[in-house]
Amino acid sequence: MSMKMNRMLLLSALAAVSLVAADKINGAGASFPAPIYYKWAHDYQAQTGVQVNYQSIGSGGGIKQIEARTVDFGASDEPLEAKRLGESKLLQFPAVVGAICLAYNLPELEGKEVKLSNAVVEAIFLGTITKWNDPKIAADNAGVALPDKAITIAYRSDGSGTTWNFTYWLDKMGKTWHEKVGLGKTVQWPVGIGGKGNEGVTNMIKQTPGSIGYIETAYAAKNNLPMATLQSAEGTWVKATTENIMAAAANAKWKGEEGFYQILASQPGKNTYPIVAATFILLPQEKAAENKEVSKFFTFAFEKGAAEAEKLGYIPLPKPTVEAIEAYLKTNNAK
Incomplete structure (x- = not known):
């Protein structure tokens, strides 16, 4: 085979490789x-x-x-x-x-709103509040028949930006969390069970009655999981709505x-959802x-x-x- 032919074949092969690379x-x-x-x-x-x-x-x-x-x-x-x-x-x-929500599995409530204050969220993830009918949760949920059921924490087991943003928020608003756990893509969780990815944590919540975990709101919405109402930086109650997420992004x-x-977590504003990223x-x-x-x-x-x-x-x-x-x-x- 001539050198000219070899060169043509080589150029054709290189062109094919480039085409494949450009197509993926x-x-x-x-x-x-x-x-x-x-x-x-x-x-x-x-x-x-x-x-x-x-x-x-x-x-x-x-x-x-x-x-x-x-x-x-x-x-x-x-x-x-x-x-x-x-x-x-x-x-x-x-x-x-997007936003990170606290999704939970409490079929007894049939979709009723659950409010979780900053102090309560910190205590749940530290493992010091262990039952859904704890008086501290009940205090913010008058008229809601909270079940006498153990709380199971679902967290990310892999290196996660969702964990980083969630623990950034916990670290900023919780003195005890700051002193004992801190923030990071991975942390030493005091309690709970780990799942890989937002997908894994979502599945754990779906499969475990009494569970609660932090996931991106799109995963909660797709899987029909209720999301807790949280507190803004000013202490007002806010849901993970488009308007409240946009309020954080506007900053x-x-x-x-x-x-x-x-970093968009913990942005000011009485209508600003607190865990935005x-x-x-x-x-x-x-x-x-x-x-x-x-x-x-x-x-x-x-x-x-x-x-x-x-x-x-x-x-x-x-x-x-x-x-x-x-x-x-x-x-x-x-x-």
């Missing part, structure tokens, strides 16, 4: 945004033919995989600070905003030069071609996926934030 994007990380990422991926493939394969493995796994460069993008509900981004040579931007001050680092995308600085393909997907999501995000209980990013992200990606040769 691999991402991994947070389970918090997985429902909307799956929907966006389905719609994007239908329109462009490009497959977005997203693995819901938890924020800790997503950070590890993008730092190891084994995926095209990582996803984390814990934003990385500028120093960590610089050390790992990563870009970061938010994709969508965000996104800055591209800081990798859009922002943005979820973030991580890209390797040096992979310009791959980053541009990932950027196309999220541009599609920002422009055409807002309605689908709202249907699932997420809050799309406001237009000025999207414009700031687009400028940030262009500046960093990722668009």
Whole structure:
């Protein structure tokens, strides 16, 4: 076979590899945004033919995989600070905003509202309140026939941005929690049983009468799990409604030069839901071609996926934030 023919075959093979790479994007990380990422991926493939394969493995796994460069993008509900981004040579931007709820399984109540004060939530997760009819819970739930049933805690067993945001809130509002447990993607839970991913914790709650656990609101809504009414930073009772989640998101001050680092939990406002979080995308600085393909997907999501995000209980990013992200990606040769 001639050298010319060999060269032609090699170029053809390389072109085929490039075509395959361009037709598939691999991402991994947070389970918090997985429902909307799956929907966006389905719609994007239908329109462009490009497959977005997203693995819901938890924020800790997503950070590890993008730092190891084994995926095209990582996803984390814990934003990385500028120093960590610089050390790992990563870009970061938010994709969508959501909320973490306390979902529970009490069929006896037949859907009646349960209010849980900050002090009660802290005590439940510390293991010092162990029954649903505890006087401290009953005090805020007049007229609700709380059952004499043991409380079972369901928590995340994997490295989780949902855990990081939930424990950030607990750590900020609970002195005892701060002193004994603290915050992190993983913590030493005083009581309870662990499940992997939002999916695992959701299943544990569904299967365990008397249980309570922290999950993204989209998982609770999809599985018809009731969500506790919580207290705002001002002490008023608030539900995880779109309006109350948006109230927290409205306080965000996104800055591209800081990798859009922002924590939305415990934001002020009497109508502000207390456990709100943005979820973030991580890209390797040096992979310009791959980053541009990932950027196309999220541009599609920002422009055409807002309605689908709202249907699932997420809050799309406001237009000025999207414009700031687009400028940030262009500046960093990722668009």
